[in-house]
Amino acid sequence: MKLFQLAVDQKNYFKLVLKILMALILIQLLRMVIFGSLWITVQPGDNITLFQFINGLQFIIVGIILLLYFKPSLDELGLQWDGIRRRTRLFYVIGALILVTLIVIPYTFGWELQILVMGLMFGLITPLFEELLFRGYIWGKISQSPGMVHSPTLTLGTVTLLFMVWHLGYLDVLIxxxxxxxxxxxxxxxxxxxxxxxxxxxxxxxxxTGKTYASILFHGLWNVFAP
Known part of the structure; x- marks a missing residue:
């Protein structure tokens, strides 16, 4: 009976992963269409500031579309504030302030607008989009599927591999x-x-942590300090 249940759980798991992978492909295709349309409309040419502006705008548009379509709750996105200790909440708030400060300070001291746009794009917009999608919504769907509740390590590994493959979809941006x-x-x-x-x-x-706040903050700081 246990072997039968294990086989059923494995089958459900692979079906779910395949379903999520197909959904990610569709999301990337949607993003490509939006990015291509913005690129044709704005025609940034060699202007990196304009290019990064439409790069960030595409994530905002796709994010809004996904929120309207799936209508996820705060809990499904890992953003439920209840149950978080006061000290941890303070840590998240301070971390967010530090991240925003690191993004804004270079522009405040007279650096080019390009630095601010890139900081917002890589330090805030991209981390919010990717973390809420992967460590938020997808993480919840996988961890709550049959046979996965007691295997958090498998959830971590699955989401990480999907996140790795996801980066192949940015080919259009590189080109x-x-x-x-x-x-x-x-x-x-x-x-x-x-x-x-x-x-x-x-x-x-x-x-x-059981939430996406720390993941978002670390992702943002990683991108800000990335060469």
Whole structure:
């Protein structure tokens, strides 16, 4: 009976992962269409500031569409504030202030607008979008599926691998980037490697805290300090 139940759980697990993978492909295709439309409309050319502006705008648009379609609760996104200790809440607030400060300070001291736009894009918009999608909604769907409740490590590994593969979908951004490189295959491999390492770290934070706040903050700080 236990072997039969295990086989059923494994079958349900692989069906769920395949379903999520197909959904991620559709989301990337939607993002590509929106990004391509914005790129054609704005025509940023060699202007990196405009390019990163539409790069961030695409995530905002796709994020709004996903929120309207799935209508997730705060709990499904890992944003439920109840149950978090006061000291932990203070830590999250201070972390958010530090992150915003690191993004704004360079522009305040007279640096180019490009720095601010890139800071908002990589320090806030991308972490919010990816963490709420992966360590929030997808994490919840996998962890609550049959046979997964008692296997948090499998949830961590599954979400991390999906997050790594997700980075393959950014090929269009690399190709259209004003400073596009001819060594795109190596860049894609590098992005997947970084996605794997980052995914393991923010996944561990999600696992230990039960929320996405720490994952979002770490992801944002990682991107701000990334070369």
């Amino acid at each position: 259209l980037h004003p400073l596009a490189s001819t060594n795109i295959p190596w860049i894609m491999v590098s992005k997947m490697g970084i996605g794997l390492v980052l995914g393991l770290i923010v996944g561990y934070l999600r696992l230990k």
